[in-house]
Amino acid sequence: MVGKVLSLIPDVVLVNTITFLVVSLGVELVGESIDVGNLFAVHTYSVAYLLACTAVGLLASVAFDSVRRAQTTGAGSVFGLFLLDTFTFDTDYEWVGDVALSRYFDPGSVLVDGDVSWADLSVLVLAIAVLVVVSSEYFERRDLSG
Numbered sequence: 001m002v003g004k005v006l007s008l009i010p011d012v013v014l015v016n017t018i019t020f021l022v023v024s025l026g027v028e029l030v031g032e033s034i035d036v037g038n039l040f041a042v043h044t045y046s047v048a049y050l051l052a053c054t055a056v057g058l059l060a061s062v063a064f065d066s067v068r069r070a071q072t073t074g075a076g077s078v079f080g081l082f083l084l085d086t087f088t089f090d091t092d093y094e095w096v097g098d099v100a101l102s103r104y105f106d107p108g109s110v111l112v113d114g115d116v117s118w119a120d121l122s123v124l125v126l127a128i129a130v131l132v133v134v135s136s137e138y139f140e141r142r143d144l145s146g
Contacts, residue, residue: 002132005055005132012050016044048124049124057075078101
C-alpha cells in the first residue's frame with residue numbers, strides 16, 4: 001500500500017509542475033503579473049492535498065471488491081467532504097467540516113498572501129499517513145481472511 005502511494009508522487013509532482021509552468025506562461029502572455037513564489041508554494045502545498053485525496057481513494061479501493069464502487073466511493077467522499085466544508089464554513093456547525101481535507105488547503109490564501117499554514121499542512125500529512133496505515137491494515141486482514 002505504501003509503495004502504491006509513493007508511486008503516485010512523481011505523477012502528482014509532474015502534473016503540478018506542468019500546471020505551474022502553464023499558469024506562469026499564461027499570465028505572462030496576457031500581460032498580467034503574479035508572485036511566482038506564491039504560485040510555486042500553492043503547487044507545492046497542493047501535492048499534500050492531492051495525496052490525501054488519493055489516500056481516501058486507496059481506502060475505498062481496499063474496502064470494496066468492485067472497481068466502480070471503489071471509484072464512486074472515493075471520488076464521492078472527497079466531493080462530499082468538500083461540500084461539508086463549504087456548507088458548514090463560518091456557521092455554528094463549522095467544527096463538523098473539520099473532517100474535510102479541503103479545510104486544510106486554502107490556495108487563495110497561499111496565492112494572494114503567501115500564507116502557508118504549517119499546521120494545516122501537518123494535518124494533511126497526518127491524514128495521508130493514517131489513511132495509508134488503515135488501508136494497509138484493512139488490506140492485510142482482508143487478504144488473510146480470504
